[in-house]
Amino acid sequence: MHQPIKPTVKFTLGDFAPAFVEYSEKILFGDLWRREELSLRDRSMITVSALVSTGSLNQLEYHLHLAKENGVTKNELIEAIIHLSFYIG
Structure with a gap:
């Protein structure tokens, strides 16, 4: 569970x-x-990506923490944000 x-x-x-x-x-x-x-890990990565892409920073801190609880490493989150920055401006 x-x-x-x-x-x-x-x-x-x-x-x-x-x-x-x-x-x-x-x-x-x-x-x-x-x-x-989808795994909770994948859902977290998708959610963090969506929040960063739409500039929804008020929810970002919560979802970064949740992503770590769901198995996403700090370095993976950093890399995802760096990667997104070239696509979202």
């Missing part, structure tokens, strides 16, 4: 948007992240 993913959206938006928190926890991290067609 996979380790639990601890989303932080409850702490940042819980009082303001409880429905969003519920969708994030149940659908995004409960269902989507648990699909077996």
